[in-house]
Amino acid sequence: MCSGRIDLGFILRAFSNGHDGVFIGGCRLNECNYVTHGNYDALAVTHLCRKLMSHMGLYPERLHIEFMSGGDGNILAETVTRFAKKVKELGPLGKAEGMDDDLLKLKLKAAEKIVPYLRLVERERLRAPSKSEKAYDDFFSSDEVDRLFHDIIADKLAISQIMLLLGEQPLSTGEISARLSLSPSEVSKHMNSSSRQGLLRYDVNRRCYSLA
Numbered sequence: 001m002c003s004g005r006i007d008l009g010f011i012l013r014a015f016s017n018g019h020d021g022v023f024i025g026g027c028r029l030n031e032c033n034y035v036t037h038g039n040y041d042a043l044a045v046t047h048l049c050r051k052l053m054s055h056m057g058l059y060p061e062r063l064h065i066e067f068m069s070g071g072d073g074n075i076l077a078e079t080v081t082r083f084a085k086k087v088k089e090l091g092p093l094g095k096a097e098g099m100d101d102d103l104l105k106l107k108l109k110a111a112e113k114i115v116p117y118l119r120l121v122e123r124e125r126l127r128a129p130s131k132s133e134k135a136y137d138d139f140f141s142s143d144e145v146d147r148l149f150h151d152i153i154a155d156k157l158a159i160s161q162i163m164l165l166l167g168e169q170p171l172s173t174g175e176i177s178a179r180l181s182l183s184p185s186e187v188s189k190h191m192n193s194s195s196r197q198g199l200l201r202y203d204v205n206r207r208c209y210s211l212a
Contacts, residue, residue, distance in 0.1 A: 002026075002027075002034070002036070002038040002039075003024060003025070003026030003027065003038055003039045003041075003042035003065075004036055004037075004038015004039060004040075004041040004042055005038065006024055006041075006042045006045055007045070007115075007119075008045050008048065008049055008052075008115050008118055008119065008122075009112060009115045011024075011045070011049050011063060012049070012108055012111050012112045012115065013112065015058075015062075015093060015108055016105070016108045016109065016112065018093070019093070020062065020087050020090070020091075020092055020093045021062045021063070021064070021083065021084070021086075021087035021090075022062065022063050022064075023064050023065075023066070023079075023080060023083050024042055024046060024063075024064070024065040024066070025065075025066055025067075025068065025076065026038075026039040026042050026043075026065065026066070026067050026068075027039050027067065027068075027069065028067045028068060028069055029043075029067050029131075029132070029133055030131070030132075031069070037131060039067060040128075040131050040136065042065060043065060043133070043136050044122060044126065044127075044128070044136065044140075045122070046063060046065040047136065047137075047140035048118065048122055048126065048140070049063055050063055051140070051145075051149055051153075052111055052118075052153070052157070055149070055153075055154055055157065056107045056108075056111065056157070057097050057098075057099060057107070058093070058094070058097055058099075058107075059090050059096070059097060061086060061090060062087060062090060062093065064079075064083050064086075066079045103179070106161060106164055106165065107161060109164060110157060110160035110161040110163075110164050111157060111160070113160050113164075114153075114156050114157060114160050117156055118153065121148075121152060121153060125148060125152075126139075126140075126145065126148070128140075155190065158180070158182060158186070158190055159190050159193070159194060161180055162176055162180070162187070162190055162191070162194070163194070163199065163211070165179060165180070166200065166209060166210055166211050167211060169210075170203060170206065170208040170209060170210035171208055171209060172207055172208045172209070173187050173188055173191060173209070175208075176191075176209075191209055195209075198212055199211070199212055200212055
């Protein structure tokens with residue numbers, strides 16, 4: 001299977017299923033057998049997912065991509081062994097990051113729910129200027145991408161997490177803030193925005209929000 005078939009949802013689902021690390025193997029860059037150069041798409045997805053993981057409080061080192069040819073069996077074995085050792089050193093997913101199972105599941109589920117939106121953002125706003133590994137590394141570590149992630153993706157993820165919490169039970173701003181480690185002002189901003197869209201309603205008597 002071409003590494004270009006790798007989808008952000010596949011990676012998040014692997015973590016949701018309890019895997020402590022995800023390894024992606026692709027053909028060497030600029031040696032694609034087709035015209036698609038799908039391995040660059042896989043590289044972009046990897047960069048985006050690592051940023052997402054870091055924002056969620058997960059070690060981005062749990063995701064690794066390596067490019068090699070079909071004859072590089074020794075490189076594959078060495079790389080997988082090294083990666084497995086790294087993941088073991090990091091420890092169990094979530095627990096090693098100081099996150100309980102419920103919060104981990106919530107964050108991963110919230111991320112999975114916005115995958116279609118992330119695909120659109122990646123396609124329209126997160127395209128490196130040229131096809132080289134350095135260009136992709138530089139682009140995804142740039143201030144421009146950091147700002148875009150903070151202004152668009154981080155907010156979308158926070159709202160997704162809030163909606164999932166409120167799907168379980170009505171909560172106050174303070175309770176949501178405590179559960180998600182967001183400041184009350186951040187939570188209020190998201191609540192006001194979602195309320196204007198008709199997604200939430202506020203119970204004045206109970207002083208809490210619930211899904212509309």
